[in-house]
Amino acid sequence: MPRSGSCSGAFFVIRCSYQDLMIKRMIKIAGLQKMTLIDYPGKVAAIVFLAGCNFRCGYCHNSELVQPDGEKDFFSEQDFFNFLKKRKGLLDGVCITGGEPLCHEEKELAEFFKKIKGLGFLIKLDTNGYNFLTLKNLVAKKGLIDYIAMDVKVPLDKYGELTSLDGDFENIQKSIDLIMKSDVDYEFRTTILPKFHSGFEFEKLLCLIKEAKILYLQNFRNRKTLDEKYGKELAFKSGDLERMKELALKFVKKCEIRN
Numbered sequence: 001m002p003r004s005g006s007c008s009g010a011f012f013v014i015r016c017s018y019q020d021l022m023i024k025r026m027i028k029i030a031g032l033q034k035m036t037l038i039d040y041p042g043k044v045a046a047i048v049f050l051a052g053c054n055f056r057c058g059y060c061h062n063s064e065l066v067q068p069d070g071e072k073d074f075f076s077e078q079d080f081f082n083f084l085k086k087r088k089g090l091l092d093g094v095c096i097t098g099g100e101p102l103c104h105e106e107k108e109l110a111e112f113f114k115k116i117k118g119l120g121f122l123i124k125l126d127t128n129g130y131n132f133l134t135l136k137n138l139v140a141k142k143g144l145i146d147y148i149a150m151d152v153k154v155p156l157d158k159y160g161e162l163t164s165l166d167g168d169f170e171n172i173q174k175s176i177d178l179i180m181k182s183d184v185d186y187e188f189r190t191t192i193l194p195k196f197h198s199g200f201e202f203e204k205l206l207c208l209i210k211e212a213k214i215l216y217l218q219n220f221r222n223r224k225t226l227d228e229k230y231g232k233e234l235a236f237k238s239g240d241l242e243r244m245k246e247l248a249l250k251f252v253k254k255c256e257i258r259n
């Protein structure tokens, strides 16, 4: 049961125990940013952070979302929707991010999204693209998702190394193709670092998203990484980024560098 609620600063915390959420199969809301002007292109939005991720990217900055511990407190859905009701007319949309939102059950996500849409907000979904089937089924529900931002992290044969997972990463390509063929607005984005994106490796990645509408490049930062080894990895220099952008423009229609 939700125990208490408070609302202050960029995040508010509504406490409910992990066990409550598991029993009720609730959406696990780990954080809320009340407003962003930059995460949903052209829109004023709130960001809701869902707990859990199926990847373990070495460079991840969100270890508390990726590996929520059993004692972690989550927001109650009810208080989240009470917050949203008060923001009608002030926000255009809600960014659903993580962790990896598509780790939640498809049915729960669809209901959660419908409730947000029912209040008149647009939905932007951030995803790593691994749970192709969930993505496909949500996209098939017309009008449920307005914008998708998918990470295209590394060439397919490097996903295992980055995420520490064995597995078939063909779903990444399937999700890319699905997004590009859908009528949902989208962006792809890549955090770049010399370890994975030097020379031909970057071209291999670009081949995955040939003819895509837009790719955002984000330079790697070696602060607070899930795997401490990545704390010693170097980032590209700004001149390298510009050269990579030029190369990307031979494969995609638009490419921007995000700070």
Ligand code: SF4
Pocket (backbone or CB within 6 Å): 053, 054, 055, 056, 057, 059, 060, 061, 062, 066, 098, 099, 100, 128
């Ligand atoms: S970077 Fe994203 S996909 Fe990778 S572990 Fe972190 S939250 Fe998951």
